[in-house]
Amino acid sequence: MPPQSGPLLKGGLMSRRFQVRRSSVVVAAFLTGLSASLTAAESAQDLTGLDLTTLMNMDVKITSAAKRSQPSSDAAAAVFVLTREDIHRSGATSVPELLRMVPGVEVARVSNTRWAITTRGFNSRFANKLLVLVDGRSIYTSIYSGVSWEEQHIPLPEIERIEVVRGPGGSLWGANAMNGVINIVTREASDSRGFVISGGAGDSEHSATSVRFGGTEPSGGDYRVYAEHFERDSFTSGTSPWRSLQTGWRWDRAAGPGELTFQGDLRDNNFGEFIYGAQSFDDVDVSSATVSLGWQGKLPGGELDVRAGGHWRDSRKYGIASNEKQRSFGLDAQYTAARWGRHLLSFGAEWKQLEDRVLGYPGIVVFVPPELSQKVWGFSVQDEVFFRDDTVRLIFGTKIEGFEFTDTAVQPTVRAIWHANERNTLWAAVSRAVRTPSYFERYMHLWLLTIPGAPGEPSQSVEVFGSPQLDEEQLDAFELGWRWRPAERLSIDVALYANDYHDLIETRAAAPFPDPGPPAVIVLPSVYQNSVHANTRGAEIATDWIVTDRLRLQFGATLYDMRDLRSPDALFAFADVDPTHTFTARARLDLPRRTELDIGWRRVGAIRYHGIDAYDSTDLRFGWHVNDELQFSVAIDNVFNSRHAEYFNEESAIQGDVFGRSVFARISWQKGF
Amino acid sequence: MLRALLACLAALLSSQYGAALAGEQVVSREDQLRAAYLFNFMKFVEWPPEAASDVLTVCFVGADAVREALSVDLEKKRVADRRLAVEARAPGESLAECNVVYIEGHSHSVEAGAPILTVSDARNFASRGGVIELFEQGNRLRFVVNVENARRAGLRISSMLLQLASRVEGAER
Numbered sequence: 001m002p003p004q005s006g007p008l009l010k011g012g013l014m015s016r017r018f019q020v021r022r023s024s025v026v027v028a029a030f031l032t033g034l035s036a037s038l039t040a041a042e043s044a045q046d047l048t049g050l051d052l053t054t055l056m057n058m059d060v061k062i063t064s065a066a067k068r069s070q071p072s073s074d075a076a077a078a079v080f081v082l083t084r085e086d087i088h089r090s091g092a093t094s095v096p097e098l099l100r101m102v103p104g105v106e107v108a109r110v111s112n113t114r115w116a117i118t119t120r121g122f123n124s125r126f127a128n129k130l131l132v133l134v135d136g137r138s139i140y141t142s143i144y145s146g147v148s149w150e151e152q153h154i155p156l157p158e159i160e161r162i163e164v165v166r167g168p169g170g171s172l173w174g175a176n177a178m179n180g181v182i183n184i185v186t187r188e189a190s191d192s193r194g195f196v197i198s199g200g201a202g203d204s205e206h207s208a209t210s211v212r213f214g215g216t217e218p219s220g221g222d223y224r225v226y227a228e229h230f231e232r233d234s235f236t237s238g239t240s241p242w243r244s245l246q247t248g249w250r251w252d253r254a255a256g257p258g259e260l261t262f263q264g265d266l267r268d269n270n271f272g273e274f275i276y277g278a279q280s281f282d283d284v285d286v287s288s289a290t291v292s293l294g295w296q297g298k299l300p301g302g303e304l305d306v307r308a309g310g311h312w313r314d315s316r317k318y319g320i321a322s323n324e325k326q327r328s329f330g331l332d333a334q335y336t337a338a339r340w341g342r343h344l345l346s347f348g349a350e351w352k353q354l355e356d357r358v359l360g361y362p363g364i365v366v367f368v369p370p371e372l373s374q375k376v377w378g379f380s381v382q383d384e385v386f387f388r389d390d391t392v393r394l395i396f397g398t399k400i401e402g403f404e405f406t407d408t409a410v411q412p413t414v415r416a417i418w419h420a421n422e423r424n425t426l427w428a429a430v431s432r433a434v435r436t437p438s439y440f441e442r443y444m445h446l447w448l449l450t451i452p453g454a455p456g457e458p459s460q461s462v463e464v465f466g467s468p469q470l471d472e473e474q475l476d477a478f479e480l481g482w483r484w485r486p487a488e489r490l491s492i493d494v495a496l497y498a499n500d501y502h503d504l505i506e507t508r509a510a511a512p513f514p515d516p517g518p519p520a521v522i523v524l525p526s527v528y529q530n531s532v533h534a535n536t537r538g539a540e541i542a543t544d545w546i547v548t549d550r551l552r553l554q555f556g557a558t559l560y561d562m563r564d565l566r567s568p569d570a571l572f573a574f575a576d577v578d579p580t581h582t583f584t585a586r587a588r589l590d591l592p593r594r595t596e597l598d599i600g601w602r603r604v605g606a607i608r609y610h611g612i613d614a615y616d617s618t619d620l621r622f623g624w625h626v627n628d629e630l631q632f633s634v635a636i637d638n639v640f641n642s643r644h645a646e647y648f649n650e651e652s653a654i655q656g657d658v659f660g661r662s663v664f665a666r667i668s669w670q671k672g673f
Numbered sequence: 674m675l676r677a678l679l680a681c682l683a684a685l686l687s688s689q690y691g692a693a694l695a696g697e698q699v700v701s702r703e704d705q706l707r708a709a710y711l712f713n714f715m716k717f718v719e720w721p722p723e724a725a726s727d728v729l730t731v732c733f734v735g736a737d738a739v740r741e742a743l744s745v746d747l748e749k750k751r752v753a754d755r756r757l758a759v760e761a762r763a764p765g766e767s768l769a770e771c772n773v774v775y776i777e778g779h780s781h782s783v784e785a786g787a788p789i790l791t792v793s794d795a796r797n798f799a800s801r802g803g804v805i806e807l808f809e810q811g812n813r814l815r816f817v818v819n820v821e822n823a824r825r826a827g828l829r830i831s832s833m834l835l836q837l838a839s840r841v842e843g844a845e846r
Contacts, residue, residue: 046745047709052837055709056813190810 049549053628076395076415076427078104078166078481078495080542087156089588089598091621091635093205093230093664095162095184096149100602101586103556104166104495104540105180106578108607108647110656112204112234113150113242113271116647119166119180120497121536121562121578123607125650128435131169131177134184135263136332137292137309140176142354142374143324145438151269151286153244155210155228157196160187166540167497168477170411170433171397172348174378178433178475179499186263189214189222189252194672202664206231206241221253221260239272240283258297258304265290274652277320277361288313302337319651320365320446327355342387348380348399356439365446367466372439374404391419405442406471409434425483433477437470441505441528450521458514461521464507467528476500489546496539504532504574534574536562549590556584579605579614594625610648611655617642634665701738706814707807708742711775711792714805714816715752717834720772721827724788729755730770732762735777776803788827799842804828808839815839 047055080102092098096115100107106123108116118127128145131138132152139152162184169177192214200208207230214224227247234241248265268287275282292309313326330352337345357371382397398412413431420426444466451460481495507526515523538560545553564575582604589597600619606612618640623633641661649656715729729752733740740759750757760771768774768789776793791803798806799819804826806817821843823830835841 046742047705048712048743048745048750050709052710052713052834055706055713056815056837058706058813191813 075165076393076417076429076481077169078479078493078497078540080104080164080166080493082162082164084160087159087162089596089621089623090600091598091619091633091637091664092156093200093208094149095152095154095156095159098156098162099164099182101554101556101584101600102162102164103542103584104558105164105182106558106582108604108612108656109659110647110649110651111273112232112657113273114649114651115149117147117149118578119164120499120538121560122179122574123578123647125647128176128438129178130180130182131173132182132184133173135186135292136183136307137290137311138176141326141438142436143321143326143356143358143439145176145435145441150242150271151267151288153228153230153246153267153269154184154186155212155226155246157198157210157212158186158192158224158226160185160191166495167429167479168411168413168431168433168475170409171382171399171413171431172380174350174380174399174401174411175403175409175434175436175472178435178473186250189224189250190216192224193222194670196668196670198666198668200664200666202662204233204662205664206233208666219253221251223249223251225249234272239274239281240270242269242271244269255295256297257299258295261292261294261296263292275317275319276651276653277322277364278317279364282317284316284318286313286315286318299335302335305334307332320360321358322361323357323359325355325357329353339386342385344384344386346380346382348378350376350378352376358439360444363447365444367439367443368445369443372443376404377402393417403436405468406436409436409472423485427479427481429477429479431477431479433475434472435475436472437505437528440466442466442468442470448526453522458520458522460512460524461515462524462526465510465525465527470505470528471503471530473504473530474502476502491544493542494539495541496537498537499535501532501534501536503530504534505530506532506574532564532574534562534564536560551590552588554584554586554588556582558582576609577607579607581605596623597621598623604646607647612645612647615642615644615646616640617644629670631668631670632666634663637662637664703814704736704738705742707736707739707775707794710807710814710816711739711773712743712750712752714790714792714834715773717831718790718823719829719831720790721788724772724827727755728758729772730758730760731773731775732760732768732771733775733777734762734764734766736775737761739775739777786825790826790828791822799840804830810839817842819843 082098082101086101087098090098090101096107096109096117099105099117105119106117108123110116110125114125116123116125116127118124118130122129126144126146130147131140132147133139134152134154140147162182164180164182166180168179169181173181192212193216194214196212198210208228209230210226210228212224212226214222216222225247229245232242244267246265246267248263250261250263253260266289270283270285272281272283275284289312290309292307294305294307296305297303308331309329311326311328313324315321315324318324330350332350334348335346353373353375355373358367359370360366378399378401380397380399382395385394387393393416395413395415398410400408400410402408411431411433413429415427415429417425417427444464446464448462448464451462453459477497477499479495479497481493484492484494486492505528508529508531510525510527512522512524515521538558541557543555547553559581560578561580562575562578582602584602585600587599591597598621601616603616604614606614617638619635619637620639621633621635623631625631638659638661643658643660645656645658647656711731731743740761744759747757747759762768762771768787771789773790773792776791776795779795790805792805792807793803794807799817799822802822804819804823808815808817816838817840818830818835818838819842820830820835
């Protein structure tokens with residue numbers, strides 16, 4: 001199905017530089033927590049054993065924790081960060097594969113192109129409770145509510161880190177950050193000087209090629225440009241493989257007391273699949289462009305981050321839409337005042353305009369109206385109050401957002417964090433978050449199936465109707481967390497939550513009515529309504545142990561439980577669409593002669609509603625830095641070839657693809673200057 | 674047997690917690706990095722014969738945290754077979770016996786000429802008589818080398834280090 005809109009720039013909340021520089025609460029929430037995985041690394045107090053080239057690639061401040069006694073160092077939220085090193089060592093070729101490493105994130109591959117990704121439950125190809133940002137810009141689509149991962153390929157070498165916050169982030173990021181927020185932060189142009197070319201080939205990912213060039217231009221600004229192409233197997237026989245081509249740039253330059261950033265990407269994707277709307281196999285074509293301009297810097301009394309951005313996207317024959325056209329434009333500002341006594345205050349404001357146009361297939365699915373323009377505005381404020389030599393912090397924040405078609409949403413949070421001692425930190429939070437109804441849920445009319453009538457009787461037609469009066473889904477979330485460092489090189493991060501959802505949007509049966517046709521039928525309508533109440537609870541544990549300088553072990557566990565109080569006439573279910581448990585383990589080994597070995601393992605529990613069995617998968621990666629310029633790696637996914645499906649294919653209403661072993665080898669050459 | 678095991682465990686735990694509780698200063702990542710850079714710089718520098726000795730004396734004017742970071746396992750550290758000695762100096766104090774001086778900010782002016790590798794994070798340190806200036810850029814530590822100031826101090830700096838420098842100042846054109 002369709003995909004993404006591209007709203008804009010969630011308040012420059014977290015461009016990388018900024019994060020490291022300012023102790024803003026807003027940012028703090030994210031960065032701060034660079035928690036578990038990093039505290040351990042950081043605890044290795046003596047870095048003098050490392051050579052200069054290694055040192056030159058190390059971040060000065062990985063957490064605000066490293067910034068002396070800044071208590072905003074630890075987030076009062078469940079945070080996990082994938083670093084460049086994690087990405088390099090993963091063997092992954094896409095962001096969804098990387099996210100498999102993050103405890104608490106549910107990742108299921110539906111088909112060669114599609115992924116179902118969420119956190120804290122409600123997974124689906126159309127998972128709609130996880131907000132995803134790239135450099136602060138939302139890639140969550142207003143059309144079906146969710147993220148089209150297949151359209152969001154981000155070249156992995158351009159990524160500086162991926163920050164994952166589980167739990168509601170509505171008080172900072174607004175609507176749809178209900179169960180979590182993922183922010184993908186790309187590298188600054190000054191970090192990617194030089195020339196890199198890389199190529200790879202494999203059995204399911206046929207080929208991948210990328211080039212990048214970065215440098216300093218005469219006016220003193222740094223820039224980089226890249227282009228990337230890949231071709232992947234379509235597991236459905238007789239359809240075209242997935243071909244993706246994209247290019248982009250980033251330019252950073254000092255401007256006044258801050259820095260100006262101008263970046264953008266152009267993408268084109270083609271792949272063959274079963275097109276539900278057309279009821280035939282055909283090629284999907286999606287292309288999009290994104291441009292943004294931002295400035296961030298110090299002002300008297302605080303720091304300011306402003307951005308403007310635009311997004312254009314067009315698709316043809318994508319799922320149930322024969323044509324989509326999306327345009328969006330947004331402005332965003334975030335101001336963080338310097339600390340004043342006990343208080344650290346920050347304010348945000350945003351405005352965006354979304355234009356969506358969706359055409360369906362008459363007789364199968366239509367959208368009424370097919371075109372919609374809407375404006376969204378928002379204000380946020382947060383106060384972080386410090387007590388007891390800054391070892392205790394209380395955080396109060398809220399965001400107020402106005403939408404044209406639903407009620408104004410207020411999303412408050414109250415958080416507390418206590419650094420009990422060097423080795424123990426406890427935090428707790430109570431928050432409210434909302435999700436806005438999608439274009440589909442409001443305006444879709446879908447002819448699902450026809451039940452032939454008895455002789456002389458009209459047929460019955462099961463049809464799904466969107467409902468323009470829908471309001472937001474609401475969540476009240478309660479969270480507890482504990483970060484424990486029992487030893488210098490061992491860290492354990494535990495998060496517990498209980499979520500109470502109401503007004504969840506689901507279809508309910510309505511009274512049948514006759515449609516005079518022709519042909520005359522009795523319509524059995526199912527109408528989207530704010531009707532479901534559900535409770536979930538769960539636990540997430542992340543452990544990081546640096547056993548020796550050459551061996552690092554990471555373990556993760558995710559436990560999940562849901563009570564779904566839906567009515568029996570709902571068409572779909574929320575319960576049992578997620579595994580009740582997932583376990584992960586990774587070993588990262590540095591071998592002699594600049595070689596490295598990585599072993600990953602995961603066990604994902606059964607998904608009962610879709611009849612998906614539990615499965616295990618073991619992944620291997622071997623890397624060799626032949627010299628400073630040349631690198632070689634081989635990654636084997638699912639080494640033991642345990643063939644398994646990971647999710648149901650909701651778009652084609654068939655079981656998802658079955659995956660076995662796959663191999664991908666890559667070689668890359670770089671020249672710095 | 675069990676008692677012995679428990680005793681071992683207790684000893685292990687107490688040694689680990691002990692260090693933390695003994696008020697060991699937590700050195701920031703930034704300062705650990707500075708110390709690591711400083712240590713690496715020494716490996717690329719050749720001192721004049723008159724400054725040769727078994728021990729390389731590293732003096733710090735301010736920058737206590739960097740000094741502390743460098744002092745971890747000091748007895749195990751070697752620079753070309755020379756052991757390290759770390760000393761603190763007050764601003765204005767003589768730096769005569771020092772082979773390396775790390776200066777915090779502008780707390781001490783440098784007299785050119787003595788065979789001392791001078792390193793600082795002070796702005797424009799390299800153009801004001803210093804040999805190596807550390808600075809932060811894009812959340813990474815970078816450095817500038819002034820080869821003219823190194824030459825005056827009688828130090829030879831390896832071209833490998835110059836290649837890694839963001840800028841080399843004082844080079845003959």
